[in-house]
Amino acid sequence: MNKKFYDERQQQDADRNGRKAFEGTFFVLAAVIIAQMILAQGDVRQVLGETIAILAGGGIYLGLTVKDGNLNRHTPRVMENLIISLSCGVFFALLFIVTMYLKTAGRTSLQVLGIWGAGCMVLFFVLGMAVLTILAKSAERRQKKMEEKYDE
């Protein structure tokens, strides 16, 4: 057995700790961005660094997950993607409405907020569905390639 820096138990521990650290960093960054945008009335430019970091980290994680063919534990279900996209749409629409209301110091009418909120929800819903569908298809293709490669 080759002598490595870590043995397999230590490697497993390191991998687990790395994953937890990434998840922690990801959610703290997301919380910091939201808090800065809403509570501190920040500008997008003020959270640009955090946004780039979270997008890069999330993108690399997703990309590697798709590459390994591990995105779908089971056959992708349209209903599951619909629920996730809808949840994201509602969450970001609410976030957008609250941010807009606070930024304009309550001067924006509820009707305008409602229209913008609905638009935001549709946008994120469509975006979510598109991303999830593309990722699911890519993962499916990757899984098929792996099956062909390791077929008896």
Add this chain to the structure above:
Amino acid sequence: MKNMKLKIARMEKNLSQIQLAKMTGVTRQTIGMIEAGDFNPSLKLCIAICRALDKTLDQLFWEEDDL
């Protein structure tokens, strides 16, 4: 579940955990954790341990139903 078979086999060979660890390319803690049943080694490591102790996989790692 503790792996007493491994511990006994190691002692029969008069090997310390450190010696077995060196022979198999892992740390002493890993051997200790395998013996204590706190870590499931890979098949590759199981085979390395079996070779080091002149035992088969069955002799060291097979769990009988009544155990």
